[in-house]
Amino acid sequence: MLEQQLVNGFTLGLIYALIAVGYTMVYGVIELINFAHGEIYMLGAFLTLSFISMGLPLPLAVVLAMLAAAAIGVLLDIVAYRPLREAPRLAALITAIGMSIFLQNLAMIIWGSRPLPFPRQALPAFFSEPALTFSDVTISWMQMLIYAVAVVLMVGLNLVITKTRVGTAMRALAQNQTAAALMGINVNRVITFTFALGSAMGAMAGIMVSMYYNTMYPTMGYLAGVKAFAAAVLGGIGSVPGAMLGGVVLGIAETLGAGYLSSPYRDGVAYAVMILVIIFRPSGLLGRAVTEKA
Amino acid sequence: MLGRKMTRATVLAAALGLTLGLSAGPAAAADTIKIAVPSPFTGSAAGYGENVKAGVVMKLEEINAAGGVGGKKIEAVYLDEQCEPREAATVSSSIVNDPDIVGIVGHLCSSAHLAALPTYVREGIAAITPTATNTTISSKSKDEKGLTWSFRNVYRDDFQGKFLADYTDKVLGLKKVAVFYENNDYGIGLKEAFIKEAKALGLTVVGEEAYKKGDQDYTPQLTKIKGGAPEAMFIAGYYPEGALIADQAKKIGLNVPKMGADGFDNADYIKLGGAAADNTYLTAPFLVETAGADAKKFIDAFKAKYKRDMDWMSANAYDAAGMMIDAIAKVGPDRAKIRAYLAGIDSPEKGYKGVTGVNYFDANGDCLKPAYVKTVKDGKFVPAPKQMN
Numbered sequence: 001m002l003e004q005q006l007v008n009g010f011t012l013g014l015i016y017a018l019i020a021v022g023y024t025m026v027y028g029v030i031e032l033i034n035f036a037h038g039e040i041y042m043l044g045a046f047l048t049l050s051f052i053s054m055g056l057p058l059p060l061a062v063v064l065a066m067l068a069a070a071a072i073g074v075l076l077d078i079v080a081y082r083p084l085r086e087a088p089r090l091a092a093l094i095t096a097i098g099m100s101i102f103l104q105n106l107a108m109i110i111w112g113s114r115p116l117p118f119p120r121q122a123l124p125a126f127f128s129e130p131a132l133t134f135s136d137v138t139i140s141w142m143q144m145l146i147y148a149v150a151v152v153l154m155v156g157l158n159l160v161i162t163k164t165r166v167g168t169a170m171r172a173l174a175q176n177q178t179a180a181a182l183m184g185i186n187v188n189r190v191i192t193f194t195f196a197l198g199s200a201m202g203a204m205a206g207i208m209v210s211m212y213y214n215t216m217y218p219t220m221g222y223l224a225g226v227k228a229f230a231a232a233v234l235g236g237i238g239s240v241p242g243a244m245l246g247g248v249v250l251g252i253a254e255t256l257g258a259g260y261l262s263s264p265y266r267d268g269v270a271y272a273v274m275i276l277v278i279i280f281r282p283s284g285l286l287g288r289a290v291t292e293k294a
Numbered sequence: 295m296l297g298r299k300m301t302r303a304t305v306l307a308a309a310l311g312l313t314l315g316l317s318a319g320p321a322a323a324a325d326t327i328k329i330a331v332p333s334p335f336t337g338s339a340a341g342y343g344e345n346v347k348a349g350v351v352m353k354l355e356e357i358n359a360a361g362g363v364g365g366k367k368i369e370a371v372y373l374d375e376q377c378e379p380r381e382a383a384t385v386s387s388s389i390v391n392d393p394d395i396v397g398i399v400g401h402l403c404s405s406a407h408l409a410a411l412p413t414y415v416r417e418g419i420a421a422i423t424p425t426a427t428n429t430t431i432s433s434k435s436k437d438e439k440g441l442t443w444s445f446r447n448v449y450r451d452d453f454q455g456k457f458l459a460d461y462t463d464k465v466l467g468l469k470k471v472a473v474f475y476e477n478n479d480y481g482i483g484l485k486e487a488f489i490k491e492a493k494a495l496g497l498t499v500v501g502e503e504a505y506k507k508g509d510q511d512y513t514p515q516l517t518k519i520k521g522g523a524p525e526a527m528f529i530a531g532y533y534p535e536g537a538l539i540a541d542q543a544k545k546i547g548l549n550v551p552k553m554g555a556d557g558f559d560n561a562d563y564i565k566l567g568g569a570a571a572d573n574t575y576l577t578a579p580f581l582v583e584t585a586g587a588d589a590k591k592f593i594d595a596f597k598a599k600y601k602r603d604m605d606w607m608s609a610n611a612y613d614a615a616g617m618m619i620d621a622i623a624k625v626g627p628d629r630a631k632i633r634a635y636l637a638g639i640d641s642p643e644k645g646y647k648g649v650t651g652v653n654y655f656d657a658n659g660d661c662l663k664p665a666y667v668k669t670v671k672d673g674k675f676v677p678a679p680k681q682m683n
Contacts, residue, residue: 001521004546008513114341115534117566140545213510214541215534215566223508258514264477264504266514 003137005259006252011143011212013251014150018205019228020235020243021157022198028174028238029194031089035096036076037202038225039103042218044069044203045210046111049119058122062207066200073199074192082188100221107218115217118210127211146208153201154244161240166193174238227254227270234274236287245285250274327366327627329618330389332373332382332400332410339377342402342607346424347372348600349611350399352592353619363623370615371395377402379409386410390417396627397421397618399611404428404480407444411435415443420633422618424610427451427556429483432658442637445659447614447650451480454555454577455487455530457665457682461575462526462553463495465667465680472501472524474515474539476531484530484555500524505535512542520548532557537566544570551575559606564673574670575678580606580650581666583677589649606650613648620646 019041026034047068051061080099084092132139161167169190172180181187209224210216227250235246250270257269277285331350333343350370358367373389375381382401389395390413398414398421401407407426414421415437422445423431429452435444449457462468471492475481481504489499500522503515516539519527527543527550529536536558543552554563554576564571582593582604592612596604617636625631636655639645645654651663667678 001517004517005514008511008517012511114562115566117568120568138547209510213538214568215510215538217534219508220510224510255511255514258503259518263515263518264506267506 001136001259003134005255007137007139007143009252009255010248011146011251012255013231013248014146015205015209015212015247016224016228016231016251017244017247018150018153018208019202019224020231020247021154021240022202023229023232024235024237024240024243025170025194025198027232028240029170029191030081030085030173030177032081032092033096033229034076034081034198035093035225035229036080036099036103037198038221038223038228039100039107040069040073040076040199040221041202041206041209041224041228042107042216042221043072043103044206045118045216045220046107046116046218047203048207048210049111049116049216052119052122061122062204065207066203069203069206070196070200073195073202076199077191077195082191100225104218104221111218113218115215118214118216120214123211142212146212149204149208153204157197157201157240160197166190170194227267230271230274234277234284236284239284239286239288242284242286249285325366326369326394327363327396327622328369328371328392328394329615329622330371330373330392330395330398330400331615332375332385332389332398332406333402334377334406335372335374336376339403342377342425343374345605345607346400346402346611348596349424349608349613350615352596352599352608353612353615357619363619364626366627368619368622370399375401375406375410377406379405382406382410383413386413390414390419395419396622396629397632399424399614399618401426402607404431407431408434411444418443418633419629420445420618420621420636422447422614422636424448424614425607427454428479430479432660435659441633442655442657442659443633445617445636445655445661447617447648447653447661447663448579448610449663449665450660451483451555452487454665455484455489456491457577458528458553458555458575459488459491459495459497461667461682462528463492463497465678465682466526466551466575468525468551469496470498470500470523470525471528472503472519472522472526473499473528473530474501474503474505474512474519475529476535477504477506480532480557481530485528488528488530501527505531505539507532507535509535510538512539513546516543516546516548520546524550526551526553528553529558530555533560533563534566537563537571540567540570540574549573556606559668559675561675564670564675569673571670572672576668577665578606578668579663579665580609581668581677584666584681585649588647592649609650613646613650613653616648617646617653 022037044065047065048061051064080095081092127142130138131141131144169185173190231246231250232243235242253273254270258266261269333346334340335343354368354370373385375385402425404426407423411434420443425448427448427450429450435442473485475485492499501519529539529552536554540552552574558576593604621632621635625635639654642652645652668675669678
């Protein structure tokens with residue numbers, strides 16, 4: 001049973017990690033906690049549903065939903081955050097919360113407030129069949145798919161950040177925005193790219209979740225967003241590998257907490273782990289200790 | 295212009311009425327008698343509210359087509375409280391302050407009913423709720439003099455929990471059970487009643503786990519429950535989470551019969567749960583298939599009018615409205631007398647024979663009605679092959 005719980009916790013953790021990288025990338029670049037990121041995750045699921053119901057095949061629907069979510073993320077930045085770039089940080093934070101509420105209600109108007117199932121006929125039937133079975137541990141094809149997608153996306157993301165010019169620009173911006181601008185980096189273009197990349201990852205997480213649990217509803221982004229934010233903080237906000245590690249640690253802590261300690265306190269266990277880490281390592285597991293910028 | 299003139303005339307009449315000390319009372323409404331129907335008509339529970347309204351509308355049309363009560367038409371005032379306690383409290387004062395309203399059919403949600411109840415008890419107006427199942431209502435239905443003002447023609451949560459434990463043991467013959475409950479008043483109430491009865495019957499409870507409304511991942515708890523090797527699992531909660539639980543239980547190989555209460559009684563349970571919804575047993579206050587001749591007539595009329603299958607909430611609301619109108623017919627449009635009449639319906643002999651069976655109340659205003667069992671087979675709700683009453 002322990003092994004099975006670990007497998008399930010790991011799956012959940014990878015999904016948190018996919019959402020958490022979006023938080024952490026945006027925070028790393030403009031020091032904004034984008035609370036509307038959970039809604040991008042939700043929109044990823046609903047957009048996929050809409051594309052499938054237009055008759056598109058699943059892979060195409062997923063890619064289109066990711067692109068659309070990236071566009072929404074960019075739009076969000078242009079409409080809501082860019083005008084506040086020079087304003088006190090609290091103003092942008094409150095705007096982010098406002099955008100989150102706006103997108104949630106928009107989704108309720110478009111798709112209704114009742115939970116909807118992921119279209120089963122779009123999924124290959126073998127997805128929910130076991131892929132691997134060792135004694136009493138089962139890993140389904142759906143879980144395998146989540147592992148594969150998460151690993152590919154995260155390795156790809158790391159390559160983008162460490163090996164490409166735009167990735168270098170992102171890192172430069174994270175270190176010092178003014179200096180980066182003086183070096184000729186187009187700051188707004190890099191921020192746009194960051195929002196697009198983070199939103200596409202978040203949308204993918206939403207799509208995987210709605211496929212895995214076979215359901216989607218307009219408020220699904222709230223709790224997932226809070227958990228992923230906790231994962232980003234746990235791993236060290238601003239650090240992409242930290243967000244990945246934080247997501248996995250949180251997912252496993254939550255699953256083991258529910259399975260072995262007390263199921264009513266499931267989320268409590270996850271947050272307690274986060275708080276303990278923050279007490280002893282205030283900058284998170286992989287975060288660098290930085291002095292607050294003036 | 296005519297409208298404005300009329301408004302002015304009304305204002306004048308009202309002012310005149312005030313100066314005359316309102317001695318004539320609400321003379322304007324002499325040809326109608328009003329009942330209030332407070333329910334959610336917008337928001338996430340609006341679908342349920344529509345079901346209740348559908349039942350009330352049918353009863354009123356039937357009564358008014360036959361000439362009304364004592365030559366007066368009965369009119370329902372539909373008040374939207376969105377299933378929100380604070381909205382229900384607001385609505386409750388507008389109901390008691392309208393002298394034309396003589397009785398209430400509602401509220402739909404237990405939490406809303408509980409929030410409105412103190413006003414009804416204090417101001418003295420009787421309410422029959424067709425759907426609120428929370429046990430706390432029983433202890434809050436009486437005023438200081440011990441008079442009951444709140445009645446219901448639906449069973450209580452603790453009855454459902456006990457009933458499901460009995461059914462698991464006596465009909466399904468399963469002896470090892472696990473309970474997976476939503477961590478709120480509804481889920482905990484059901485769980486405790488179920489476990490109490492299960493233990494009394496000598497069943498073994500091999501798992502007792504909680505979840506939160508809106509959760510998506512239930513595998514940790516289900517994996518733990520599976521470790522206890524139960525023969526049946528009671529899911530004490532509502533259908534959106536219940537469907538996911540059924541689905542995930544199937545995926546981890548926990549293929550045991552699932553038990554559910556009235557919170558599962560929704561077609562979306564099957565839509566969301568898919569094939570995993572099969573082999574679920576749930577309590578229902580009313581079964582279309584085993585109903586009497588009167589009920590069959592009602593069901594057909596309902597289908598003809600609304601172009602959809604009748605659900606138990608509409609049937610209960612139809613009967614609740616029927617009882618209220620019956621009371622008005624017997625004792626007149628007087629709040630206190632209506633209450634006394636309803637409180638007097640305290641045995642099956644005196645009971646009101648409606649489409650949902652014989653309705654009568656105990657001293658707390660609770661109904662004593664049997665429950666039926668539905669099951670999901672091949673993606674459809676069907677009556678369970680064996681009932682228990």
